Structure formats: C-alpha cells, structure tokens
Amino acid sequence: MIDLKNVTFSYDNKLIIKNLSLSIKRGDKIGIMGESGCGKSTLLRLLAGLYRADSGTVTLDGETEPEKISRKVSVVMQSPMLLPLSIYENITMGHKYPDSHVEKAVKMARLSGWIEILPDGLNTYLGDRADELSGGQAQRIAIARAICKDSEVLLLDEPASALDSENSRSVLEAIMDYAADKTVVHVTHQAQHLEGYTRIYTLKDGELKG
Secondary structure (H helix, E strand, C coil): CEEEEEEEEEECCEEEEEEEEEEECCCCEEEEECCCCCCHHHHHHHHCCCCCCCEEEEEECCECCHHHHHCCEEEECCCCCCCCCEHHHHHHCCCCCCHHHHHHHHHHCCCHHHHHCCCCHHHCECHHHHHHCCHHHHHHHHHHHHHHHCCCEEEEECCCCCCCHHHHHHHHHHHHHHCCCCEEEEEECCHHHHCCCCEEEEEECCEEEC
C-alpha cells in the first residue's frame, strides 16, 4: 500500500533521509522512534506528500505525485496549523460532513468537555486567538480533523505530546480504536505510545533500523 524506495531528502544542504526504503501493508501499525532532530517529522511529511523526495520514490496505492498522495492521508502534526475560523471550520476544513460524523470525531478526540463550556460551542470563533489555545487543545482539534477526513492512512507526529500522561493515554487509545482497520504510521520518542504496533523502527543517521 505504501512503498518508499531509495528515498533521499536534504534540507539546507544537510542530508536528513538517506537512501531509505520501506514497505507498509494495508492495516499495518508502524512506529518510528528516534531522538529529536533525527528526521522523524521529515519522514512523515514525505509520506504525507507535503515534501517531495530529492531522489527515490514514495508510492501510495499507485500514486507517486505528492499532491495526489496528500489527498489520500490524514495527518496529525506535533504543532498543528489552526486557521482564524471557528472550531467547527477548523475541524471540517470546508468539507460538508454530517453533524453526527463531526460529533463522533469531537468525542473521539476528547474535545467534548471543553467545547461544552464554550459560549458558542463548536461555533466558537478562534480568530487571532488560535495562538492562545493550549497545545493539547490544538492537538485535539487536529485529531478531530483527521478523524473527520477518515482516510485509510493515518500519519501521527507526536499526537499527544502536549497532553499529560492520563489524557495522553486516553487520546491515544481513542485514536487506535478509531484506526483499528486503518494503516497507521506514528513517529515518537516515547516507546510506551507504540504498544501493540506491528513493527517499530528507529531512525538514526537518516536510516531506519529495527
């Protein structure tokens, strides 16, 4: 389903990913660990079609063009981008989802309790105040957005890094319940977040080991 073949990527003349190859089958749960700055997020962006490899190929269900790959995946980045719109609009991103679909995503992302105490609920306008949200609130909005998109491939970059241990465990369990039949690639430096994964690799010096 996902195939990386001899992928190399550099940033500011620094080699980040080095001749990397990896095959991921449908339904696999792949964990990738590594120290901060080792290239985990870069690798995820290559998988998501957000970056184009310098050489080699990234293929998802036969697609090799990054723009087409990006339409086929859901992504939760460590520092998600929020727009000066309402919470609802930040989750749906212009798509017309049934209300029940959005409500389910909000519940699974553990956003319900916070949204219920807001005067305008899901329609609360973030505007320029998006930067005032806690990291955990921003990450949960991004998780709800990914769940709403409901792609067959879910890419996670430290999706619970801004949450305390109890909330982190709760959110990660919800994500894995949702993604039970989906393909997941999760990059993290916390081994406990990868329990039950199909394969776990370590990214070091631009190469996967494991």
